[in-house]
Amino acid sequence: MAGQKIDQMDLLQGTLHLLVLKALALGPLHGLGVSGRIEQITKGAFVVKPGSLFPALHRMEQAGWLDSSWGESENKRRAKYYRLTRAGRRQLEVETEDWKRISVAITSALKAT
């Protein structure tokens, strides 16, 4: 891995979904807001580029996890906002649980000698 930042290529699809769900759990955001929030909550480790971000947002919206609507941004610009649906919240819980299990498993695998 080059440097501190993790390139989007290395992001697993599921991981990106989890990060987007987590970012939106705190409230509705537009596209740029989502990538900013992810960068912020991962302390700059993940930078999600638009080429990955928008397909993910649209896919998740089709899956019924997100809902979108047009709103006005902080600098008075018409922007599309995404918010979690109830299904999305459930998905966040499921994926969080999954991630924890995987994380524990991988960590113990790596500790094994």
Place this chain on the structure above:
Amino acid sequence: MPFMPRLDSLRRSLFDRERLDRDLAEELDAYLEMLVEAKMAEGLKPVEARRAALIELGGMDQVKERVREVRVGHFLGTVWQDMRYGVRTLIKSPAFTVVAVLSLALGIGANTAIFSVVNGILLRPLPYPEAERIVAVWHTPPQDSFPGMKRFSVSPGNYLDWKEQSRAFEQMAIYGYAGLSLSGGNGDPVPVTGAAVSSDFFSVLRTEAFKGRTFSPDEEQIGRDQVVVLGNGLWRRAFGADPNLVGRTVNLNSRSFTVVGIMPAGFEFPQEAELWVPLAWDAEERQTRAIHDYLVVARLKQDASLAQAQAEMSTISVRLEQQYPEANKGWGAVVIPLHEDLVGDVRLALLMLFSAVGFVLLIACANVANLMLARGANRKKEIALRIALGATRGRIVRQLLCESVLLSVVGGLLGLLLAGWGGQLLVRLSAGSLPNTAEVGVDAWALGFTLLVSLAAGVLAGVAPALQFSKNELAETLKQGTGRSAAGSVRQRTRKALVVCEVAMSLILLIGAGLMIRSFWKLQDVNPGFDVSNTLTLSVGLPSTRYPEPQQQLAFHDRVMEQIRALPGVVSVGSTTTIPLTGGGSKQPFTVEGRPAPPVSEQPLAQTRYVSPDYFSAMGIPLKQGRPFEDRDRDGSPQVVIISEAMARHFWPGEDPVGKRLTASFHEKQGPREIVGVVGDVKSRGLDDEAASTMYLPFRQAPRPWITFVARTASDPEGFIQPLSKAVYAVDSEQALSSVRTMEQVLTESLSGRRFYMTLLMTFAGLALALAAVGVYGVMNYSVMLRRRELGIRIALGARGLDVLRLVLGQGLALTLIGVGVGMAGAYALTRLMASLLYGVTATDFLTYGSVSGVIILVGLLASFLPARRATKVDPMIALRSE
């Protein structure tokens, strides 16, 4: 995953794409603007901020395309898009489209036509319920008396024992062909192919009468057997589909038979039978074991396997051998599924044709692939543009595959039309050399096959071009104007490889066809043993009802001979029981006087013909030794026989057979016969037949009801058909003629199967050669175009036209030679599979390999000649400037 939102998304992405795309554009614009603002907030100047933001976005159109790809139903929508786009591109280049569609239509049409034949004959079960349980049961003869013969017909005595002792069969039935003349319909008596069958026959086939009934067991008794079941075709043809025919009587061989039933349409077993009568034996016939005249079919029990039935039949055969050693020593039995039994002979030939059309289609695919590759050179910019606009590699591949599949599906539809009459044409051309042709036709299976083949052909033709063009060579295409990029030469390599394959495959087909043609020539050179020209034959079967006594048969024979002899233009006339090239005829065992006589089952057999004195001169069979029959060889005079050279060689090697005596077992009571002459060998089953031992007995000493008159005529024998027929009617106006044919016709018919396979293979090979020539032409033409600049330089530096010509022709020749090399190896491996279809040539016949290679090389040179000549006309100035 929730279902409703997905469905809704699908609806929107399919039907509301424009609004979705507008939304997406707006969303991304907003994103970009916000990003720019954020960059400016970090202190960048507006221009720099926008630049940085655009770089971070990574291409607006690529992002949009990626988002579209995740939409539900995106695949469906874009396939539809690709299709429409494909149709538009294809319409824009009509020449390419027409050539590609036509070559695919030919390839697919030929495949469907052959498939409909293969499916109808080889793959489809026979048209009887649970047909897989129907088997044929044959005798296997002792191998020392019948070397190489695996199936032999069955005698009544053995059949009755089989039927009684076997447990593996639900039913077993026996039948034999019967030539009958039918009157009582409308018009003259007509000869009909019929079968005499035991009463179980129809239940073995599980087929009921369409009207009336089939036979009951008591109709197997002589005296109660005057009943007949008619075939559907005959009922329509001869009786106008009269619904009240059942119960009425018709005349068969001048005896009246009651029609008890009419079979459903399509029931035609045994092959070509149109009428069935009960098979009735008297007490003596039921005991007969040495005369093998009949065929046996049986239906396996539900729980019995073929192996069980075979084992049981073998046990029974061993028992019968011990019980009746005289007749049965060395005779076994074999159980063969009926379908295999019927198609066994044509399977190999049909599979050969099927592989041949497969090759033709592959060549057609390679050609279309080449056309697409060549056309792709002009489409490079279009494709580069699409990649620049965000199309992924997969999308480009799919687009190109879509086009080739469109081509092949349209080709397939056209091919289906071709196959529709092609299949029927095949059946007509086959002239009776294929069994079961009633099942041939374009049905749901053939439709499915065509669809599959079309799709496969489309993918096959499209995959190489698609992979080639979808490589992201954006930078390269933009850098180079038109022309000679590295990718261009990779494509040219692919094209060359395809052409090499085309040449190789057409070589294999041509060699296969060449071998068939050589076999055919060799056969036509074979001396049939008689003089084919100016010979007319006329056959009658005298019904035992009106000619029960040999004396009556003889009287009929003599009067007709007299009538024919009196006709002006008839040079000589004779009679026989079996004419050459139409089959073995009856065989009978014989013993040689002064040699120990083995039991009947081990006695040698000889084909037997009963002939008139002038038969040999009328048929043009040369007398080698002794004398022909004369008028004095008649009933009451010394018994005589004439034998064939093969028989003389085999049984009297190094001796003079004339004057020796033998006993023909069917005429044992008349005592031994003196051999008075030896005549030349005659091909009895076909030109590829080995010379077989043959005995000729004087008709006068043993009259038969089956007579064929043979007239040698001074002029065209066709003109004697009417006079000869009239000669028969003058003697007996009720006598049906079973066939009137010139020996030329007989010869042609005996070759019809071979001619059929040869013609088809030649057609396919010719098609393959033409397609391969187009392929070589195309690739050389393109190669000259690519090398225009180089050729220009060469010419500018003083290369003469001849040098350039040689350069290009050399390249074409090299391609062809590689193809020939590969093809030779393939042909060497494949043609040996068809060895049993050949006559007089080996599968690796040097002459065929050599001449076919010569033809291919010549065609390759011809196909390269036009491009080569074009190369010599390259104007160096224009060529250099054009870059």
